[in-house]
Amino acid sequence: KQATLHLERSFRSFAVLPAQQQMALFCILQKILFDEELLRALEQVCDDVAGGLWSSQAILAMEELTGSQQQDLTAFLKLVGYRVQGEHPGPQDEVSNQKLFATAYFLVSALAEMPDNATVFLGTCCKLHVIPSLCHLLHALSDDSVCDFQDPTLAPLRDTERFGIVQRLFASADIALERMQFSAKATILKDSCMFPLILCITLSGLYTLSKEHEEHLCQSEVHATSQD
Structure with missing residues (x-):
């Protein structure tokens, strides 16, 4: 639970963004979750920007992307406070919002650390609009290893x-x-702490x-489920 509260503070820079900017970022992140090559390139670029020195790896990673992937990477950087002066990011550019960029870098690094296929499952959960339910589930399970599946917030997860x-x-x-039947139980595998924490970070971000957008959708679904 302490980790959850800390993560809420860590992503405050995201929370105060205008709704339109939040959704634009979320939509690009959904694409990134299904594109490992784009995620790796973005991580490399963010590493170099944070370090203040562009490496040959970042330039090469950019060059190997398709035009569409480069557009998504550039759009993401612009949305998180990186001022791109040319068509593509490069050593001549600079961070205009340090807090926002640091927050985005934190999330990108966590996504890049996720094990194989995990980002695809996470992207699928985004498309299914169950991210609020997953955060609620993790929070409930942090209090106890068992949570009540009758909780209305978890209604979207009742689908098999x-x-x-x-x-x-x-x-x-x-x-x-x-x-x-009426509950869910979670068990963290022995000696594992890194991947559960990474999952908490990515879901929180x-x-x-x-x-705002997802909670509205979930409330609509809960209402529809209660009428069935």
């Missing part, structure tokens, strides 16, 4: 197919998630960006 995807996401982070 959705829960299966969530199970696979959690499993990739070394968390065994088991569904019982994505939730902060999509909070």
Whole structure:
């Protein structure tokens, strides 16, 4: 729970962005989650920007991207406080909003540390609009290893197919998630702490960006579910 509160503070720079900018960032991140090459290039560029020195690896990573990937990478950097003067980012550019860029770099680094296929499962969860439910689930499980599945906030996860995807996401982070009749139980695999923490970081960042939009969708779904 302490980690959750700390993460809320860590992503404050995202929370205070205009709604339109939040959604633009969230939409680009969804693309990045399904594109490992783009994620690796973005991580390399962010590493170099943070270090204040562009390396040959970053330039090469940029050059190997398609035009569409370069556009997404450039758009992302512009949205997180990096002033791009030319068509593509380079050594001549500079950070105009240090706090916002640092927050984005924190999230990108966490995404890049996720194990194989985990980002794809995470991207699928974004498309299914269950990020608020996953954050609520993690928060509930941090109090106790078992949580009440009758909780209205978890309604979107009652669907068997959705829960299966969530199970696979959690499993990739070394968390065994088991569904019982009216509850869910989570067990962190022995000696594992890094991947569960990375999952918390990525979910918290994505939730902060999509909070208002996603909560509205989830409330609509809860209402629809209660009518079925």
